[in-house]
Amino acid sequence: MLQQQQPLTGNGASNGRGLGMSGHPGMHALNTVHQPSQHRSDGGDPAGLEGSENGHESRRDIGDILQQIMTITDQSLDEAQAKKHALNCHRMKPALFSVLCEIKEKTGLSMRNAQEEEPQDPQLVRLDNMLLAEGVAGPEKGGGAAAAVSAATSSGGMSPDSSLEHSDYKSKLSQIRSIYHTELEKYEQACTEFTTHVMNLLREQSRTRPVTPREIERMVAIIHRKFSSIQTQLKQSTCEAVMILRSRFLDARRKRRNFSKQATEVLNEYFYSHLSNPYPSEEAKEELAKQCGITISQVSNWFGNKRIRYKKNISKFQEEANLYAMKTALGARQGDDSPHTPNSTGSGSFSLSGSADMFLGVPPVNGEHSAYQMGVQANGNWQSRNSPTPGTPPHSDHSDNSD
DNA sequence: TGGCATGATTCAGC
DNA sequence: GCTGAATCATGCCA
Numbered sequence: 001m002l003q004q005q006q007p008l009t010g011n012g013a014s015n016g017r018g019l020g021m022s023g024h025p026g027m028h029a030l031n032t033v034h035q036p037s038q039h040r041s042d043g044g045d046p047a048g049l050e051g052s053e054n055g056h057e058s059r060r061d062i063g064d065i066l067q068q069i070m071t072i073t074d075q076s077l078d079e080a081q082a083k084k085h086a087l088n089c090h091r092m093k094p095a096l097f098s099v100l101c102e103i104k105e106k107t108g109l110s111m112r113n114a115q116e117e118e119p120q121d122p123q124l125v126r127l128d129n130m131l132l133a134e135g136v137a138g139p140e141k142g143g144g145a146a147a148a149v150s151a152a153t154s155s156g157g158m159s160p161d162s163s164l165e166h167s168d169y170k171s172k173l174s175q176i177r178s179i180y181h182t183e184l185e186k187y188e189q190a191c192t193e194f195t196t197h198v199m200n201l202l203r204e205q206s207r208t209r210p211v212t213p214r215e216i217e218r219m220v221a222i223i224h225r226k227f228s229s230i231q232t233q234l235k236q237s238t239c240e241a242v243m244i245l246r247s248r249f250l251d252a253r254r255k256r257r258n259f260s261k262q263a264t265e266v267l268n269e270y271f272y273s274h275l276s277n278p279y280p281s282e283e284a285k286e287e288l289a290k291q292c293g294i295t296i297s298q299v300s301n302w303f304g305n306k307r308i309r310y311k312k313n314i315s316k317f318q319e320e321a322n323l324y325a326m327k328t329a330l331g332a333r334q335g336d337d338s339p340h341t342p343n344s345t346g347s348g349s350f351s352l353s354g355s356a357d358m359f360l361g362v363p364p365v366n367g368e369h370s371a372y373q374m375g376v377q378a379n380g381n382w383q384s385r386n387s388p389t390p391g392t393p394p395h396s397d398h399s400d401n402s403d
Numbered sequence: 404t405g406g407c408a409t410g411a412t413t414c415a416g417c
Numbered sequence: 418g419c420t421g422a423a424t425c426a427t428g429c430c431a
Contacts, residue, residue: 256410256427264409279420300419301411308421309409 065092088207097210124228127235136177136238180238184231191227195220259302263292267302271310272324278307 068087072080087093131137198219202211259267270288271278280288285299292299310317 258409258428298410302409304420304422305410308423311421 124232130239136180176241183234187231195223266291268324271306272321273328
């Protein structure tokens, strides 16, 4: 386009500073756009560019204008403003403007393909989805926190007093959400301000150079893209923060927490009242889990641990066994309308079905009684796992169910 | 802070 | 898949 640069005049109108458009074909506009009647002291008739004395004057005139344009940035603001105003009013301005339009037309073609709309970044989509799922972006619904809390409770291990942990998680998530929205708002505001500023500049510039609406659109798109990349970084950082918080919370879920006293009591009651066969059925486990506010697998764990530890050290558990035997016996005497342990029928009510074998099994307090009496046979097996005691209803036993 | 208690996990056997 | 056994990891308390 500018490959055929030639000085418009011999007096350095292009002044060797690369103005370069003097040789542009568009310069022919200078020959066609003119105002013949305006033959003033500040400029010659453009029609007479070629050959005449006036032509030389006109060239000098254009050279002066170009020189002024080139040096305008070196001047003070006031001077520049004054110069700008003068140039705007200059009679040659329409001609120069027309040249610029032509140049614009040419260069615009080469830009056209470079700034096409880009498809949405898949990474950004993922980040958006994650932030939405975690309840950081979008309407506040406690989704992420609630989901995490729900997952925690459903997987077991969350005692009721872990609600403190929930609130901690929620408050931290809320903090992240708040920071995210504040920053996002800041970016959006800055983007809007900057866009407005640039648009104003372009409008202002459109007085001295051709600025098409499409160009403004492109400029706005460029600004938005730049700010969008900043937003992507913000989203990425937010996601990382949420992931860290989440992982910490999930790790915390795995921490061992003691069951509540009441839960332990319920489990112990069942255990000692079914000492001859401490294998709760699925229904019984469900009932116990419900009673204790824990999961079935936790009930299974508890019974697994209890059986082993009981068997390992029966004497140590004797006192505990006596205590629960007393409690159960008292309960049985006072009436069976206030049951404490779930039976294995899954009916939801408790029976004292195990109290009979308890009396059979529990030795005197001072007892040097055998494991057999405690429900554990000499060979280490639970006495009624395969042969329930007469007093033990079949439904409560490990031996008569799938367990 | 150390030792014990206890819930959870892992692994092998059935 | 359930269980026993061993082990881990953490909570609790003196």
